[in-house]
Amino acid sequence: MRVATNDIEESSGERGGLLGNAVLIAGPTASGKSAAALRVARQLGGAIINTDSMQGYAVIDVLTARPSADDLARAPHHLYGHVPPSTAYSTGAWLRDAMSLVSTGKLAGRVPIFVGGTGLYFRALLSGLSEMPDVPDRIRERWRYELTEQGPQKLHRLLSREDPDAAARIGPTDAQRIVRALEVLESSGRSIVEWQRTLGRPLVDPASLRAYVIEPDRADLVGRIDARFDHMLERGARDEVAALVRLELDPALPAMKAIGVRELSAAARGEISEEEAILRAKIATRQYAKRQTTWFRNQFGPEWTRVRSPDEIQL
Structure with missing residues (x-):
């Protein structure tokens, strides 16, 4: 679908109260979502909104494969690394933050591109969230x-x-x-x-959105996962884990459950070898990717275009 100039202008505001002309890109970890979102953002003059629960946390930017500083400079990016790891960030909090981007005009004149691997965030975008009581x-x-x-x-x-x-x-x-x-x-x-039981209001307009879910070949994805974790180590993942551990946070917090934290901290304490830690982290990432793929397959409906490769996303 070609995006006309007036559509781009509308996309930063509301169409009937909904965010128009949104692009949604979902997929398992290491499937190439972020690179695809950046390419689309450059093509359409878009703004990228993080739709991944772990990439919202500060401190663990390498370990969660957040976009690099160079990528961040090439297009507007929002909701990355803005949450302290001491916070148990929820789907509702994420949706409120996404709505705030609209109400404060931060998406003005931009095609909104939501990219990530957290299925519940995409569900909230499309269906809204139930009203919940305030908890003292x-x-x-x-x-x-x-x-x-x-x-x-x-x-x-x-x-x-x-x-x-x-x-x-x-x-x-x-x-x-x-x-x-x-x-x-x-x-x-x-x-x-x-x-x-009572859902809230969706944020995006279903009539104008374009939604893609990447379903990569399993063997290719495993190779990408392993290579990416090795690259994370080269970029300082060990130092990030050490910095997180020094905060002495509750191990039940979501940020403390990021893949690699438990494994690399155990190696740092001498409980397992680093080789074993790396192997365990890679296996955990593969298992996580499999769960994501299964969730997308079972939960995403016909409004989603399924592609094998991020290169197939063409707008």
Whole structure:
């Protein structure tokens, strides 16, 4: 689809309250999404919006494969590295930040290009999010403390007694979602499942968007994953992990679960060899990519164009 000048002008504002002419590029880690987004941004005069949960965190820019300084200079990039690793960043927080880009005019005159590997962020773009109650700090802090003291499985058993519908939808080791369900229940007296039944408003206009999901050949993707992790080590991934560890953060925080953090910190403590740490990190990345691919295959509908290579994305 050719983007006319007036469409570009509209894309930075709203069409019927929705962001028009958005380009969505999803795919598993190491599939070449960022390079494709930069090419499209240069072609259309676009602004790139991070749609990946880990690339939003500060400190771990190399380890999460954030765009390089050179790439950042070639096109406007938003929502990269803006979240302290001490924060448990949520889909709702990301969507509010994305909406803020529109309301503050930061996308003015630009085609919005959303790129990343977090399926829930794309779902929020297209479907909106349920309204959720405000959670007082004292309740949030209490459940974070209980998580540290008791662990996710004990809290999951508590959730099963207090809110069986929510517990049935959340795995017993999914600490962040377990705590979220408990704090919503205490704050509002209602199950998070009830709150989730009513979706909010989408951010992008489905009639004008162009959505692509990259489904690369498995063997090719494995090769890209391994080569990229080696490159991360050359660019200072070890130093990033050391800097993150020095912050002494709760290991349950999402940033502490970034692939490579656990493995490289274990090697730094002498618990495993560096060779073993690298192997484990590469295997974990492959497993993560497989989960992403499965999610995209099962959750993305016919509005998504499926391509084998990022080079097939042509606008």
